[in-house]
Amino acid sequence: MKKIILVKIIMMIMMGMFLISCEKNPMERLSDPFAEGALNTWSGVFKIYDDDLITGGNVAFIPSDLSPPDNNMTLDFLDTNDNPPEGRKCLRFTWNGQDLDWSGKNEHDWAGMSLIVATHWSLYDATPSKDLSAAGYTKITFKATAVIDSNTYVKFEGPISTTTAAPTRGGTRYLRLNSTELGDWQSYTINFNTADFKSVKDYFKIVIEFPQGMNNGPYGNGGIVLVDDIRYER
Numbered sequence: 001m002k003k004i005i006l007v008k009i010i011m012m013i014m015m016g017m018f019l020i021s022c023e024k025n026p027m028e029r030l031s032d033p034f035a036e037g038a039l040n041t042w043s044g045v046f047k048i049y050d051d052d053l054i055t056g057g058n059v060a061f062i063p064s065d066l067s068p069p070d071n072n073m074t075l076d077f078l079d080t081n082d083n084p085p086e087g088r089k090c091l092r093f094t095w096n097g098q099d100l101d102w103s104g105k106n107e108h109d110w111a112g113m114s115l116i117v118a119t120h121w122s123l124y125d126a127t128p129s130k131d132l133s134a135a136g137y138t139k140i141t142f143k144a145t146a147v148i149d150s151n152t153y154v155k156f157e158g159p160i161s162t163t164t165a166a167p168t169r170g171g172t173r174y175l176r177l178n179s180t181e182l183g184d185w186q187s188y189t190i191n192f193n194t195a196d197f198k199s200v201k202d203y204f205k206i207v208i209e210f211p212q213g214m215n216n217g218p219y220g221n222g223g224i225v226l227v228d229d230i231r232y233e234r
Contacts, residue, residue, distance in 0.1 A: 044135070044136065044137075044233055044234035045231055045232070045233050045234075046132065046135065046137065046231065046232040046233075047229075047230070047231050048115060048203050048204055048230035048231060048232065049077075049091055049115070049204075049227070049228070049229070049230040050086060050087060050228075050229055050230075050231075051086070051087040051088060051089045052077060052078070052089070053077055053115065055115060055117070055203055056119070057115065057116050057117045057118060057119060057203065058115075058116055058118060058119050058120055058121065059075060059113055059114065059115055059116065059121070060113065060114050060116050060118075060121035060124060061073050061075075061100075061111075061112070061113050061121070062111070062112045062113065062114055062205070062207070063100065063107055063110065063111070063112070072095060072096050072097075072098045072099070072100060072111070072222075073093070073094065073095050073096075073100070073111055073113070074092075074093070074094045075091070075092070075093050075094075075113055076091070076092040077089070077091055079091065079092035079226070082145075082226050083185070084185075084226075084228045085143045085185045085228055085229065086143065086228050086229040087228075089228075090226050090227065090228040091226065091227045091228065091230075092224065092225075092226050093112075093113050093206050093208075093224070093225045093226075093227070094222065094223070094224045094225075095111040095112075095208050095222035095223060096221075096222045097210065097219050097220045097221045097222035097223075098219065098222075108210070108213045108219055108220075109209065109210050109211065109212075109213030109214045109217070109220075110207055110208065110209045110210065110213075111207070111208055111222070112155075112205055112206055112207030112208060113205070113206050114202045114203075114204070114205045114206075115202065115203040115204045115205070115230075116201065116202055116203070117129065117130055117200060117201050117202070117203065118201075124201070127201070129199040129200055129201045130199075130200045130201075131197075131198055131199065131200075132197040132198075132200055132232065133194050133195055133196075133197045133198040135197070135232070135234070136194055136234050137192065137194065137197050137232040137233060137234055138191065138192055138193070138194060138233070138234055139189050139190060139191050139192055139232075139233050139234075140158045140189070140190045140192065140204065140230070140231065140232055140233075141187065141188070141189050141229075141230075141231050141233055142156065142187075142188055142204070142227055142228070142229060142230040142231070143185055143186065143187050143188070143227065143228045143229045144156065144182060144185070144186065144188060144225065144226060144227045144228070145182055145183070145184055145185045145186070145225075145226050146177075146179070146182035146223055146224060146225045146226065147223055147224040148178075148179045148182065148208065148221075148223035148224075148225075149179060149220065149221055149223070150178070150179050150180075151210070151211075151212060151220065152178075152179065152208065152209065152210050152220055152221070152222075152223055153176055153177065153178055153208075153209040153210075153211070154176070154177050154182060154206065154207070154208055154209070154223070154225050155174050155175070155176045155177075155205075155206075155207040155209055156174060156175045156177070156188065156190065156204070156205070156206060156207075156227075157172040157173070157174040157190075157202075157204070157205035157206075157207065158172055158173055158174070158190050158192060158196070158202075158203075158204060158205075159172065159192075159196055159197060159199070159200045159201070159202055159203070160172055160196070160199065160201070160202070161173050161192070161193075161196050162193060162195040162196050162198060163193065163196075172202075172205070173190055173191065173192055173196065174190065175188055175190055176209075182225075185226075185228075197232065203230075204230050206225050206227060208222060208223050208225065210222075
C-alpha cells in the first residue's frame with residue numbers, strides 16, 4: 001500500500017514539473033503581457049508602474065542619447081521619501097536645469113525621460129513596437145506631484161497618437177501642467193483612441209519644460225517630478 005502511495009506521489013510531482021516546463025518564459029509574459037496572456041483581458045488594466053517598473057522594458061533620457069544616470073538628470077524607481085499615494089515607492093525624476101547635449105546642440109529649455117519597450121535605450125530603434133490595441137485601452141491614468149517654479153511646466157505623454165488631425169498629428173496625446181496644478185499628489189487621466197495603442201514603443205513620458213530657455217534664453221532650475229500608479233485602462 002505504501003509503495004502505491006509513493007508511486008502516485010512521484011507521478012504527481014513529475015506531472016507538475018512537466019506542466020511547469022510547458023509554461024511560457026515568465027520574462028516573456030512580463031514584457032509582452034497581452035500577447036502572452038498574462039493580462040486578464042476582463043480586468044481592462046495594464047500596470048506600467050506600481051512600486052516598480054512592470055513592463056519588462058527600460059528607460060531612456062530625452063532629448064539626447066544618454067543612458068541613465070546623466071549628470072544633469074537622475075531617475076529613481078524606488079523612491080520612498082515622498083509619501084507615495086500607492087504602496088511604499090514612487091518614481092522620482094529630476095533635472096537640474098543645466099545643458100543637455102543633443103546632437104552637438106546644448107538644450108536647456110526642456111528635458112525628460114521615457115519608459116520604453118526596449119530593454120536598453122540603445123536598442124530603441126531595433127526593438128519592435130507592441131500592439132496592445134486588442135485590449136481596448138482608452139486612457140492612461142497616473143498619480144503625480146512636482147516641485148517646479150511658476151515659469152516651468154511638466155508634460156506627461158503616452159504612445160504616439162494615430163490621429164491625423166492637430167494638435168497630436170505625428171505626436172502624442174498629453175497633459176501639460178503648471179506648478180499650481182501639480183502642488184499635491186493628485187490623480188490624472190490622458191484620454192486616447194484604442195488605435196493609439198496599436199504600435200507602442202514608449203509607454204509613458206515625463207518632460208520638464210522651461211519655455212523661457214528657448215533661443216538661448218535664461219536657464220531655469222529644472223525640477224522634481226514624482227509619479228506613481230501608472231496604468232493603461234479601458
